[in-house]
Amino acid sequence: MSTSYKVKFWGIRTNTRSDGTGKKPRVVSHTVRWTVGERERSSTFKTKGLAESFLSDLRQAARSGEAFDLESGLPASMVKAKDARTWYAFAVAYVHAWWPHAAAKTREGMTDTLANVTPVLTKDLPGRPADETIRRALREFSFLPEDRRPEPSPEIARAVRWLEAASLPLSALEEAKHTRAALEALALLLDGTAAATSTYRRKRAVFHHVLEYAVELEELSANPLHRVKLRKPKSTGEIDRRSVVNPAQARELLTAVTYVGRSRGPMLAAMFACMYFGGLRPAEAAGLRAKDCHLPTSGWGLLTLERTKPQSNKRFTDSGETHDDRGLKHRGRKVVREVPIPPELVATLRDHIDRFGAGPDGRLFRTRTGGLISGSAYAKVWKEARTYAFTPDQAASPLAARPYDLRHAAVSLWLNAGVHAPEAAERAGHGVDVMLKVYARCIDGQREVANQRILDALAA
Structure with a gap:
Protein backbone atom coordinates (compact mmCIF):
# COMPACT_ATOMS: atom_id res chain seq x y z
CA MET A 1 0.00 0.00 0.00
CA SER A 2 1.52 3.34 -1.13
CA THR A 3 1.00 6.06 1.46
CA SER A 4 1.64 9.74 2.04
CA TYR A 5 1.59 12.08 5.00
CA LYS A 6 0.94 15.10 2.77
CA VAL A 7 -2.78 15.73 3.35
CA LYS A 8 -4.84 18.88 2.83
CA PHE A 9 -8.53 19.35 3.65
CA TRP A 10 -11.12 21.61 2.02
CA GLY A 11 -14.41 22.84 3.34
CA ILE A 12 -17.57 20.81 2.86
CA ARG A 13 -19.31 21.62 -0.41
CA THR A 14 -23.10 21.74 -0.42
CA ASN A 15 -24.71 20.33 -3.55
CA THR A 16 -28.06 21.76 -4.61
CA ARG A 17 -30.61 21.16 -7.34
CA SER A 18 -33.15 23.56 -8.75
CA ASP A 19 -36.76 22.36 -8.80
CA GLY A 20 -37.94 25.05 -11.26
CA THR A 21 -37.83 28.72 -12.18
CA GLY A 22 -38.18 31.07 -9.22
CA LYS A 23 -37.81 28.31 -6.61
CA LYS A 24 -35.02 28.18 -4.08
CA PRO A 25 -32.47 25.43 -4.91
CA ARG A 26 -32.90 22.30 -2.81
CA VAL A 27 -29.93 20.81 -0.92
CA VAL A 28 -29.41 17.24 -2.09
CA SER A 29 -26.00 16.22 -0.69
CA HIS A 30 -22.74 17.33 0.90
CA THR A 31 -19.25 16.55 -0.42
CA VAL A 32 -16.07 16.25 1.63
CA ARG A 33 -12.95 17.17 -0.36
CA TRP A 34 -9.30 16.61 0.48
CA THR A 35 -6.00 15.82 -1.20
CA VAL A 36 -3.47 13.09 -0.50
CA GLY A 37 -0.12 13.81 -2.07
CA GLU A 38 -1.07 15.56 -5.28
CA ARG A 39 -4.33 13.62 -5.81
CA GLU A 40 -7.69 15.15 -5.04
CA ARG A 41 -10.24 12.93 -3.27
CA SER A 42 -13.91 13.39 -2.45
CA SER A 43 -16.77 11.57 -0.76
CA THR A 44 -20.42 12.61 -0.88
CA PHE A 45 -23.01 12.17 1.90
CA LYS A 46 -26.75 12.72 2.03
CA THR A 47 -26.71 14.81 5.23
CA LYS A 48 -24.34 17.49 6.48
CA GLY A 49 -23.95 15.71 9.81
CA LEU A 50 -22.54 12.60 8.13
CA ALA A 51 -20.18 14.71 6.03
CA GLU A 52 -18.94 16.61 9.10
CA SER A 53 -18.40 13.37 11.02
CA PHE A 54 -16.40 11.87 8.16
CA LEU A 55 -14.27 15.00 7.77
CA SER A 56 -13.66 15.05 11.54
CA ASP A 57 -12.41 11.43 11.38
CA LEU A 58 -10.03 12.34 8.55
CA ARG A 59 -8.66 15.36 10.42
CA GLN A 60 -8.21 13.35 13.61
CA ALA A 61 -6.29 10.65 11.74
CA ALA A 62 -4.02 13.30 10.20
CA ARG A 63 -3.40 14.95 13.58
CA SER A 64 -2.45 11.60 15.13
CA GLY A 65 0.19 11.10 12.43
CA GLU A 66 -1.49 8.34 10.41
CA ALA A 67 -0.34 7.71 6.86
CA PHE A 68 -3.01 8.05 4.13
CA ASP A 69 -3.38 5.48 1.36
CA LEU A 70 -2.79 7.04 -2.07
CA GLU A 71 -5.16 4.62 -3.80
CA SER A 72 -8.26 5.12 -1.63
CA GLY A 73 -7.33 8.44 -0.02
CA LEU A 74 -8.21 7.03 3.40
CA PRO A 75 -6.07 6.83 6.55
CA ALA A 76 -4.58 3.40 7.28
CA SER A 77 -7.04 2.73 10.12
CA MET A 78 -10.02 3.33 7.82
CA VAL A 79 -8.56 1.14 5.09
CA LYS A 80 -8.16 -1.70 7.58
CA ALA A 81 -11.72 -1.26 8.84
CA LYS A 82 -13.05 -1.16 5.28
CA ASP A 83 -11.20 -4.34 4.33
CA ALA A 84 -12.08 -6.21 7.55
CA ARG A 85 -14.19 -9.33 7.21
CA THR A 86 -17.60 -9.67 8.78
CA VAL A 228 -15.58 -11.93 29.49
CA LYS A 229 -16.75 -14.07 32.39
CA LEU A 230 -20.02 -15.96 32.17
CA ARG A 231 -20.50 -18.09 35.25
CA LYS A 232 -21.88 -21.58 34.80
CA PRO A 233 -21.85 -24.39 37.37
CA LYS A 234 -18.66 -26.41 37.07
CA SER A 235 -19.00 -29.81 35.49
CA THR A 236 -16.66 -32.49 36.79
CA GLY A 237 -17.36 -34.81 33.86
CA GLU A 238 -17.88 -37.70 36.28
CA ILE A 239 -20.54 -40.20 35.47
CA ASP A 240 -23.67 -40.43 37.60
CA ARG A 241 -23.15 -43.49 39.79
CA ARG A 242 -26.91 -44.04 39.72
CA SER A 243 -26.59 -44.97 36.03
CA VAL A 244 -24.05 -47.76 36.58
CA VAL A 245 -25.37 -51.34 36.72
CA ASN A 246 -23.78 -54.20 38.64
CA PRO A 247 -22.99 -57.53 36.90
CA ALA A 248 -26.30 -59.17 37.88
CA GLN A 249 -28.30 -56.23 36.55
CA ALA A 250 -26.24 -56.16 33.36
CA ARG A 251 -26.91 -59.85 32.69
CA GLU A 252 -30.64 -59.35 33.31
CA LEU A 253 -30.65 -56.51 30.79
CA LEU A 254 -28.76 -58.51 28.16
CA THR A 255 -31.23 -61.37 28.57
CA ALA A 256 -34.16 -58.95 28.34
CA VAL A 257 -32.83 -57.58 25.03
CA THR A 258 -33.45 -60.99 23.45
CA TYR A 259 -37.15 -60.66 24.29
CA VAL A 260 -37.58 -57.56 22.12
CA GLY A 261 -39.11 -58.39 18.75
CA ARG A 262 -38.66 -61.58 16.76
CA SER A 263 -35.18 -60.75 15.46
CA ARG A 264 -34.27 -57.16 16.45
CA GLY A 265 -33.39 -57.96 20.04
CA PRO A 266 -31.58 -61.27 19.44
CA MET A 267 -29.46 -59.67 16.69
CA LEU A 268 -28.43 -56.83 19.04
CA ALA A 269 -27.82 -58.77 22.27
CA ALA A 270 -24.17 -59.53 21.45
CA MET A 271 -23.57 -55.88 20.46
CA PHE A 272 -24.75 -54.71 23.89
CA ALA A 273 -22.65 -57.48 25.47
CA CYS A 274 -19.55 -56.05 23.76
CA MET A 275 -20.27 -52.69 25.38
CA TYR A 276 -20.52 -54.24 28.85
CA PHE A 277 -17.97 -57.08 28.86
CA GLY A 278 -15.49 -55.34 26.52
CA GLY A 279 -16.13 -51.67 27.31
CA LEU A 280 -16.63 -50.85 23.61
CA ARG A 281 -18.14 -47.60 22.42
CA PRO A 282 -21.32 -48.03 20.34
CA ALA A 283 -19.49 -46.90 17.16
CA GLU A 284 -16.72 -49.44 17.86
CA ALA A 285 -19.23 -52.24 18.35
CA ALA A 286 -21.05 -51.22 15.15
CA GLY A 287 -17.80 -51.53 13.19
CA LEU A 288 -16.73 -54.86 14.71
CA ARG A 289 -15.90 -57.48 12.07
CA ALA A 290 -15.49 -61.24 12.31
CA LYS A 291 -11.78 -60.95 11.46
CA ASP A 292 -11.33 -58.61 14.45
CA CYS A 293 -12.37 -61.37 16.87
CA HIS A 294 -10.16 -64.12 18.29
CA LEU A 295 -12.68 -66.45 19.94
CA PRO A 296 -11.10 -69.64 21.34
CA THR A 297 -13.25 -72.53 22.50
CA SER A 298 -12.14 -71.90 26.08
CA GLY A 299 -10.55 -69.10 28.07
CA TRP A 300 -10.18 -65.42 27.25
CA GLY A 301 -10.54 -64.03 23.75
CA LEU A 302 -9.27 -60.88 22.09
CA LEU A 303 -10.86 -58.10 20.05
CA THR A 304 -8.50 -56.14 17.79
CA LEU A 305 -10.36 -52.89 17.15
CA GLU A 306 -9.46 -51.05 13.97
CA ARG A 307 -12.55 -49.44 12.44
CA THR A 308 -15.52 -47.52 13.87
CA LYS A 309 -18.87 -46.55 12.39
CA PRO A 310 -19.85 -43.23 14.04
CA GLN A 311 -23.29 -41.89 13.15
CA SER A 312 -24.04 -38.33 12.11
CA ASN A 313 -26.20 -36.40 9.66
CA LYS A 314 -25.17 -37.42 6.16
CA ARG A 315 -24.36 -33.84 5.17
CA PHE A 316 -21.44 -33.96 7.62
CA THR A 317 -19.95 -37.35 6.68
CA ASP A 318 -17.25 -38.00 4.08
CA SER A 319 -19.21 -40.90 2.66
CA GLY A 320 -22.48 -39.01 2.29
CA GLU A 321 -24.12 -41.74 4.39
CA THR A 322 -25.37 -41.54 7.97
CA HIS A 323 -22.43 -43.64 9.18
CA ASP A 324 -18.81 -42.81 8.44
CA ASP A 325 -16.02 -45.36 8.23
CA ARG A 326 -13.23 -44.10 10.49
CA GLY A 327 -10.33 -45.23 12.63
CA LEU A 328 -10.41 -45.33 16.41
CA LYS A 329 -11.34 -42.23 18.39
CA HIS A 330 -8.38 -39.98 19.29
CA ARG A 331 -6.00 -42.26 17.38
CA GLY A 332 -4.32 -42.36 14.00
CA ARG A 333 -6.17 -44.03 11.15
CA LYS A 334 -4.04 -47.19 11.17
CA VAL A 335 -3.68 -47.56 14.95
CA VAL A 336 -5.42 -50.58 16.51
CA ARG A 337 -6.48 -51.31 20.08
CA GLU A 338 -6.49 -54.77 21.59
CA VAL A 339 -9.19 -55.56 24.13
CA PRO A 340 -9.07 -58.88 26.03
CA ILE A 341 -12.58 -60.24 26.55
CA PRO A 342 -13.79 -62.72 29.21
CA PRO A 343 -15.03 -66.21 28.31
CA GLU A 344 -18.66 -65.12 28.79
CA LEU A 345 -18.39 -62.61 25.91
CA VAL A 346 -16.40 -65.10 23.82
CA ALA A 347 -19.28 -67.57 24.09
CA THR A 348 -21.84 -64.87 23.30
CA LEU A 349 -19.99 -63.80 20.14
CA ARG A 350 -19.45 -67.40 18.98
CA ASP A 351 -23.16 -68.04 19.40
CA HIS A 352 -24.02 -64.82 17.51
CA ILE A 353 -21.77 -65.76 14.57
CA ASP A 354 -23.18 -69.31 14.44
CA ARG A 355 -26.73 -67.94 14.42
CA PHE A 356 -26.47 -64.80 12.27
CA GLY A 357 -23.11 -65.00 10.52
CA ALA A 358 -21.35 -61.90 9.24
CA GLY A 359 -22.30 -59.42 6.53
CA PRO A 360 -20.59 -59.10 3.13
CA ASP A 361 -18.15 -56.60 4.65
CA GLY A 362 -17.53 -58.87 7.65
CA ARG A 363 -19.50 -56.79 10.17
CA LEU A 364 -21.22 -58.75 12.92
CA PHE A 365 -24.03 -56.33 13.82
CA ARG A 366 -26.39 -55.16 11.10
CA THR A 367 -30.02 -54.95 10.08
CA ARG A 368 -31.81 -57.83 8.40
CA THR A 369 -30.98 -56.22 5.04
CA GLY A 370 -27.29 -55.87 5.92
CA GLY A 371 -27.36 -52.15 6.69
CA LEU A 372 -25.95 -50.32 9.66
CA ILE A 373 -28.12 -50.13 12.76
CA SER A 374 -29.08 -46.55 13.62
CA GLY A 375 -28.64 -45.16 17.11
CA SER A 376 -32.36 -44.53 17.40
CA ALA A 377 -33.10 -48.18 16.49
CA TYR A 378 -30.91 -49.77 19.14
CA ALA A 379 -31.94 -47.12 21.70
CA LYS A 380 -35.56 -48.16 21.13
CA VAL A 381 -34.69 -51.82 21.73
CA TRP A 382 -32.78 -50.86 24.88
CA LYS A 383 -35.66 -48.79 26.21
CA GLU A 384 -38.05 -51.72 25.87
CA ALA A 385 -35.56 -54.18 27.40
CA ARG A 386 -35.26 -52.03 30.53
CA THR A 387 -39.00 -52.41 31.17
CA TYR A 388 -38.57 -56.21 31.14
CA ALA A 389 -35.44 -56.34 33.30
CA PHE A 390 -36.16 -53.67 35.91
CA THR A 391 -38.79 -52.91 38.48
CA PRO A 392 -40.92 -49.83 37.71
CA ASP A 393 -38.86 -47.74 40.13
CA GLN A 394 -35.60 -48.86 38.53
CA ALA A 395 -36.97 -48.27 35.03
CA ALA A 396 -37.88 -44.71 36.02
CA SER A 397 -34.39 -44.09 37.41
CA PRO A 398 -31.15 -43.23 35.54
CA LEU A 399 -29.94 -46.83 35.99
CA ALA A 400 -28.53 -47.91 32.58
CA ALA A 401 -30.77 -45.33 30.93
CA ARG A 402 -28.65 -45.39 27.75
CA PRO A 403 -26.74 -48.20 26.04
CA TYR A 404 -23.55 -46.14 26.57
CA ASP A 405 -24.01 -46.64 30.31
CA LEU A 406 -22.93 -50.26 29.76
CA ARG A 407 -19.46 -48.96 28.86
CA HIS A 408 -19.44 -46.81 31.99
CA ALA A 409 -20.34 -49.87 34.04
CA ALA A 410 -17.61 -51.95 32.39
CA VAL A 411 -14.80 -49.51 33.12
CA SER A 412 -16.06 -48.82 36.65
CA LEU A 413 -16.11 -52.58 37.26
CA TRP A 414 -12.52 -52.95 36.06
CA LEU A 415 -11.28 -50.20 38.35
CA ASN A 416 -13.21 -51.47 41.36
CA ALA A 417 -11.86 -54.97 40.69
CA GLY A 418 -8.34 -53.62 41.16
CA VAL A 419 -7.26 -53.36 37.50
CA HIS A 420 -4.51 -50.75 37.32
CA ALA A 421 -5.63 -47.48 35.75
CA PRO A 422 -3.14 -47.59 32.83
CA GLU A 423 -4.32 -51.07 31.83
CA ALA A 424 -8.00 -50.12 32.17
CA ALA A 425 -7.36 -46.93 30.18
CA GLU A 426 -5.64 -48.91 27.41
CA ARG A 427 -8.57 -51.34 27.13
CA ALA A 428 -11.11 -48.51 27.09
CA GLY A 429 -9.16 -46.31 24.69
CA HIS A 430 -8.76 -43.41 27.12
CA GLY A 431 -5.96 -41.44 28.67
CA VAL A 432 -5.26 -42.29 32.30
CA ASP A 433 -6.23 -38.77 33.43
CA VAL A 434 -9.67 -39.12 31.83
CA MET A 435 -10.02 -42.57 33.30
CA LEU A 436 -9.39 -41.42 36.86
CA LYS A 437 -11.52 -38.28 36.49
CA VAL A 438 -14.57 -39.81 34.83
CA TYR A 439 -14.76 -43.53 35.54
CA ALA A 440 -13.34 -44.08 39.01
CA ARG A 441 -16.77 -44.49 40.54
CA CYS A 442 -18.41 -47.17 42.68
CA ILE A 443 -20.78 -49.37 40.74
CA ASP A 444 -24.38 -49.85 41.81
CA GLY A 445 -24.77 -52.04 44.89
CA GLN A 446 -21.25 -51.51 46.33
CA ARG A 447 -22.30 -48.94 48.96
CA GLU A 448 -23.57 -51.66 51.29
CA VAL A 449 -20.26 -53.54 50.97
CA ALA A 450 -18.35 -50.35 51.82
CA ASN A 451 -20.65 -49.65 54.78
CA GLN A 452 -20.10 -53.15 56.17
CA ARG A 453 -16.33 -52.79 55.86
CA ILE A 454 -16.49 -49.51 57.79
CA LEU A 455 -18.63 -51.12 60.51
CA ASP A 456 -16.16 -54.02 60.77
CA ALA A 457 -13.30 -51.55 61.12
CA LEU A 458 -15.12 -49.54 63.81
CA ALA A 459 -15.88 -52.70 65.77
CA ALA A 460 -12.29 -53.92 65.69
Missing part, protein backbone atom coordinates in the same frame (compact mmCIF):
# COMPACT_ATOMS: atom_id res chain seq x y z
CA TRP A 87 -18.15 -12.29 11.45
CA TYR A 88 -20.36 -14.23 9.02
CA ALA A 89 -17.70 -14.27 6.29
CA PHE A 90 -15.03 -15.30 8.78
CA ALA A 91 -17.19 -18.09 10.27
CA VAL A 92 -17.87 -19.49 6.80
CA ALA A 93 -14.15 -19.38 5.98
CA TYR A 94 -13.30 -21.06 9.31
CA VAL A 95 -15.67 -23.97 8.69
CA HIS A 96 -14.33 -24.48 5.17
CA ALA A 97 -10.72 -24.40 6.43
CA TRP A 98 -11.24 -26.98 9.19
CA TRP A 99 -13.80 -29.23 7.47
CA PRO A 100 -11.26 -31.60 5.81
CA HIS A 101 -9.48 -32.22 9.12
CA ALA A 102 -12.57 -32.94 11.27
CA ALA A 103 -14.69 -36.02 11.90
CA ALA A 104 -18.40 -35.90 11.10
CA LYS A 105 -19.48 -35.40 14.72
CA THR A 106 -16.90 -32.63 15.11
CA ARG A 107 -18.22 -30.93 11.97
CA GLU A 108 -21.75 -31.20 13.31
CA GLY A 109 -20.75 -29.69 16.65
CA MET A 110 -18.78 -26.93 14.94
CA THR A 111 -21.65 -25.85 12.69
CA ASP A 112 -24.16 -26.16 15.52
CA THR A 113 -22.10 -23.81 17.71
CA LEU A 114 -21.58 -21.24 14.96
CA ALA A 115 -25.27 -21.38 14.04
CA ASN A 116 -26.05 -20.42 17.66
CA VAL A 117 -23.61 -17.51 17.70
CA THR A 118 -23.99 -15.97 14.25
CA PRO A 119 -27.61 -14.71 14.54
CA VAL A 120 -26.73 -12.56 17.57
CA LEU A 121 -23.66 -11.00 15.93
CA THR A 122 -25.76 -8.94 13.53
CA LYS A 123 -26.95 -5.37 13.08
CA ASP A 124 -30.59 -4.43 13.39
CA LEU A 125 -31.37 -4.23 9.68
CA PRO A 126 -34.92 -4.42 8.31
CA GLY A 127 -36.18 -7.66 6.83
CA ARG A 128 -34.62 -9.94 9.46
CA PRO A 129 -35.75 -13.54 8.83
CA ALA A 130 -37.03 -15.73 11.65
CA ASP A 131 -34.23 -17.13 13.83
CA GLU A 132 -35.19 -20.67 12.81
CA THR A 133 -34.78 -19.73 9.13
CA ILE A 134 -31.39 -18.13 9.83
CA ARG A 135 -30.17 -21.26 11.61
CA ARG A 136 -31.37 -23.48 8.77
CA ALA A 137 -29.61 -21.27 6.24
CA LEU A 138 -26.38 -21.58 8.23
CA ARG A 139 -26.53 -25.30 8.98
CA GLU A 140 -27.92 -26.48 5.66
CA PHE A 141 -26.17 -24.06 3.28
CA SER A 142 -23.56 -21.52 4.46
CA PHE A 143 -21.61 -23.85 6.76
CA LEU A 144 -21.24 -26.59 4.16
CA PRO A 145 -18.43 -26.81 1.57
CA GLU A 146 -19.54 -25.38 -1.77
CA ASP A 147 -19.61 -28.80 -3.45
CA ARG A 148 -22.05 -30.05 -0.78
CA ARG A 149 -24.44 -27.12 -0.78
CA PRO A 150 -27.94 -27.84 -2.11
CA GLU A 151 -29.73 -25.39 -4.37
CA PRO A 152 -31.09 -22.84 -1.86
CA SER A 153 -34.80 -22.18 -1.66
CA PRO A 154 -35.88 -18.52 -2.07
CA GLU A 155 -36.36 -18.35 1.71
CA ILE A 156 -32.84 -19.61 2.42
CA ALA A 157 -31.33 -17.37 -0.26
CA ARG A 158 -33.01 -14.30 1.30
CA ALA A 159 -31.68 -15.29 4.74
CA VAL A 160 -28.12 -15.62 3.38
CA ARG A 161 -28.31 -12.21 1.68
CA TRP A 162 -29.58 -10.65 4.91
CA LEU A 163 -26.74 -12.25 6.91
CA GLU A 164 -24.15 -10.97 4.46
CA ALA A 165 -25.48 -7.42 4.84
CA ALA A 166 -26.29 -7.47 8.57
CA SER A 167 -23.32 -9.33 10.03
CA LEU A 168 -21.12 -7.32 12.39
CA PRO A 169 -17.47 -6.94 11.47
CA LEU A 170 -15.23 -9.51 13.13
CA SER A 171 -13.48 -6.64 14.92
CA ALA A 172 -16.73 -5.88 16.79
CA LEU A 173 -15.90 -8.82 19.04
CA GLU A 174 -13.18 -6.65 20.56
CA GLU A 175 -16.12 -5.06 22.40
CA ALA A 176 -17.09 -7.14 25.42
CA LYS A 177 -20.83 -6.63 24.89
CA HIS A 178 -20.79 -8.60 21.62
CA THR A 179 -18.66 -11.41 23.00
CA ARG A 180 -20.96 -11.68 26.03
CA ALA A 181 -24.02 -11.81 23.76
CA ALA A 182 -22.45 -14.73 21.90
CA LEU A 183 -21.70 -16.60 25.14
CA GLU A 184 -25.23 -16.03 26.41
CA ALA A 185 -26.57 -17.51 23.17
CA LEU A 186 -24.44 -20.62 23.75
CA ALA A 187 -25.75 -20.93 27.32
CA LEU A 188 -29.36 -21.31 26.13
CA LEU A 189 -31.25 -23.98 24.25
CA LEU A 190 -33.44 -23.07 21.29
CA ASP A 191 -36.51 -22.97 23.55
CA GLY A 192 -34.84 -20.37 25.78
CA THR A 193 -34.12 -22.71 28.69
CA ALA A 194 -30.63 -23.08 30.14
CA ALA A 195 -28.33 -25.54 28.38
CA ALA A 196 -26.57 -28.23 30.41
CA THR A 197 -23.17 -27.18 31.70
CA SER A 198 -21.46 -29.85 29.61
CA THR A 199 -23.23 -28.58 26.47
CA TYR A 200 -22.25 -24.98 27.18
CA ARG A 201 -18.63 -25.90 27.87
CA ARG A 202 -18.40 -27.96 24.69
CA LYS A 203 -19.78 -25.12 22.56
CA ARG A 204 -17.66 -22.53 24.32
CA ALA A 205 -14.57 -24.59 23.48
CA VAL A 206 -15.51 -24.48 19.78
CA PHE A 207 -16.10 -20.71 19.94
CA HIS A 208 -12.76 -20.27 21.73
CA HIS A 209 -10.98 -22.17 18.95
CA VAL A 210 -12.65 -20.02 16.28
CA LEU A 211 -11.46 -16.85 17.99
CA GLU A 212 -7.96 -18.27 18.46
CA TYR A 213 -7.90 -18.86 14.70
CA ALA A 214 -8.82 -15.19 14.17
CA VAL A 215 -5.94 -14.17 16.41
CA GLU A 216 -3.59 -16.47 14.50
CA LEU A 217 -4.61 -14.75 11.24
CA GLU A 218 -4.11 -11.37 12.95
CA GLU A 219 -7.73 -10.38 12.39
CA LEU A 220 -8.19 -9.98 16.16
CA SER A 221 -5.54 -8.56 18.46
CA ALA A 222 -6.35 -11.02 21.27
CA ASN A 223 -8.98 -13.61 22.14
CA PRO A 224 -11.87 -11.55 23.58
CA LEU A 225 -13.18 -14.55 25.57
CA HIS A 226 -10.36 -13.99 28.05
CA ARG A 227 -11.98 -10.70 29.10
